[in-house]
Amino acid sequence: MSTASGRTSGAVRAKSDPLDLAGIDDMLSPEEKAVRAAVRQVCDTAVDPYVAEWFEKGELPAIRELAKELGGLGLLGMHLEGYGCAGMSAVDYGLACMELEASDSGIRSLVSVQGSLAMYAIRQHGSEEQKRRWLPPMAAGEAIGCFGLTEPDHGSDPAGMLTRAVRDGGDWVLDGRKMWITNGSVADVAVVWARAEEGVRGFVVPTDTPGFSAPLIKHKLSLRASVTSELVLDGVRLPGDAMLPEVRGLRGPLSCLNEARYGIVWGAMGAARSSLAAALEYAGQRTQFGKAIAGFQLTQEKLAHMAVELTCGTLLALHLGRRKDGPGLRPEQVSMGKLNNVNKALDICRSARTVLGANGISLEYPVIRHMANLESVLTYEGTPEMHKLVIGQAMTGLPAFR
Structure with a gap:
C-alpha cells in the first residue's frame, strides 16, 4: 500500500548502494x-x-x-x-x-x-x-601471448599493412614491423598478421625465432603499468604449419578485435566506478566553508551526473553481455558499447578529478591514473571515429570509410 507521499508503507527498504542506485x-x-x-x-x-x-x-x-x-x-x-x-x-x-x-x-x-x-x-x-x-x-599464465596487427603507418586501415609473408619452399618468411603491441617484450608467442600472395594470413610465431625482436616502447604517459612494444620481423623463417589455417583475409583479425572490444565495454565502467568511488569518499571528508563539500549543490550535481552515466554504461554492458551469451552480438553493437562507454568513463574521470581538486592529480588517488589510461583505451581497438562509421554504416547501409 502506498501513502499519499508515494512512499511504500510496511516493509523497510534496504539502504541503496551509492555506486549502484539502479540496483x-x-x-x-x-x-x-x-x-x-x-x-x-x-x-x-x-x-x-x-x-x-x-x-x-x-x-x-x-x-x-x-x-x-x-x-x-x-x-x-x-x-x-x-x-x-x-x-x-x-x-x-x-x-x-x-x-x-x-x-x-x-x-x-x-x-x-x-x-x-x-x-x-x-x-x-x-x-x-x-x-x-x-x-x-x-x-595457466605459464606462456604469455601478444597480437601483432597495428603497424607504424597503418592503424585504422589494416588493409594497408606492409608486413609480408613469402613462401620459401615449405617455409614462410616474414618481414615487417608492428607497433603498440601489448605484452610484446615479454611474450612467448605472437600472433602476427601479414600480407601473403593469397591475402592477409595469421601466423603463430614463437618469440625465440631468429629475426624476431620486440623492443620496449618507452616515454608513455598512459597505460604505464603495461608492457607495450614494437615487433620487428627481419627474415623470420617459420614452418608451413605456423600459419593459422582456418581463416583468410581481414575477417580473421577483425573477429579477434571484436572480442577484445567487448571486454573494453565492461572495463571502462570499472575505471569509471573507481573514480566515482574516490570522488564520493573524498567529498564526504573534504571540508570547505565549514562543511563537507558533499553537502554543496554543485558537488552533488557532479556526483549525480556521474552516477547516472555509470548506470547507463553498465546497463549497456550487461545488455550486450546477455546478447553475446544468447542471440549473438553484431559488430555495430560492440562499436556502440565501446564508443559510448569509453567516452562516458572519460567524462566521469574528468568530473571526479574536479571534485578532488588539486588532489585529483596525485597518484595517492586512482583518478588521474584512470583518466590517463582511458586516453589510450579511447583510441585502441578502434578510434571513436571508426566506431561512429561502423554504426553509421549499420544505420544507412552505406560505407563511409573512404
Missing part, C-alpha cells in the same frame, strides 16, 4: 557475483597495493607472476572452451574485465590481449596442433 546487482546471478568477488579479491591483494608505483615508474615488474596468478584463477581465455580454458559466460568475462580495470586499464589489457586476441585467434582459427601446443600454457 543492477539484482540482475546478476549468485554465480556471476561470485566470479566478480573472486576477481576483486585477487586485485585487492595482487594489484591495488602496487599499481600506483608501477604506473609512476612506468613498469610492470611482476607480469609473469601476475599472469600465473590470473591464470590460476581461470581468467586467461576464461570465455573460451576446452584446452585448459574455463569456458565461462560472456557476462562472467565482462564482470572480470570491470574489476580488472577498476584496478588499472593496463591489467585488464594484459588479460584482454592474452585471452581475447592471442588465445582467441588460435582457438578460433588455429590448427589442432597449434591449439594443443599453446592454449593450455597460455590459460
Whole structure:
C-alpha cells in the first residue's frame, strides 16, 4: 500500500548502494557475483597495493607472476572452451574485465590481449596442433601471448599493412614491423598478421625465432603499468604449419578485435566506478566553508551526473553481455558499447578529478591514473571515429570509410 507521499508503507527498504542506485546487482546471478568477488579479491591483494608505483615508474615488474596468478584463477581465455580454458559466460568475462580495470586499464589489457586476441585467434582459427601446443600454457599464465596487427603507418586501415609473408619452399618468411603491441617484450608467442600472395594470413610465431625482436616502447604517459612494444620481423623463417589455417583475409583479425572490444565495454565502467568511488569518499571528508563539500549543490550535481552515466554504461554492458551469451552480438553493437562507454568513463574521470581538486592529480588517488589510461583505451581497438562509421554504416547501409 502506498501513502499519499508515494512512499511504500510496511516493509523497510534496504539502504541503496551509492555506486549502484539502479540496483543492477539484482540482475546478476549468485554465480556471476561470485566470479566478480573472486576477481576483486585477487586485485585487492595482487594489484591495488602496487599499481600506483608501477604506473609512476612506468613498469610492470611482476607480469609473469601476475599472469600465473590470473591464470590460476581461470581468467586467461576464461570465455573460451576446452584446452585448459574455463569456458565461462560472456557476462562472467565482462564482470572480470570491470574489476580488472577498476584496478588499472593496463591489467585488464594484459588479460584482454592474452585471452581475447592471442588465445582467441588460435582457438578460433588455429590448427589442432597449434591449439594443443599453446592454449593450455597460455590459460595457466605459464606462456604469455601478444597480437601483432597495428603497424607504424597503418592503424585504422589494416588493409594497408606492409608486413609480408613469402613462401620459401615449405617455409614462410616474414618481414615487417608492428607497433603498440601489448605484452610484446615479454611474450612467448605472437600472433602476427601479414600480407601473403593469397591475402592477409595469421601466423603463430614463437618469440625465440631468429629475426624476431620486440623492443620496449618507452616515454608513455598512459597505460604505464603495461608492457607495450614494437615487433620487428627481419627474415623470420617459420614452418608451413605456423600459419593459422582456418581463416583468410581481414575477417580473421577483425573477429579477434571484436572480442577484445567487448571486454573494453565492461572495463571502462570499472575505471569509471573507481573514480566515482574516490570522488564520493573524498567529498564526504573534504571540508570547505565549514562543511563537507558533499553537502554543496554543485558537488552533488557532479556526483549525480556521474552516477547516472555509470548506470547507463553498465546497463549497456550487461545488455550486450546477455546478447553475446544468447542471440549473438553484431559488430555495430560492440562499436556502440565501446564508443559510448569509453567516452562516458572519460567524462566521469574528468568530473571526479574536479571534485578532488588539486588532489585529483596525485597518484595517492586512482583518478588521474584512470583518466590517463582511458586516453589510450579511447583510441585502441578502434578510434571513436571508426566506431561512429561502423554504426553509421549499420544505420544507412552505406560505407563511409573512404
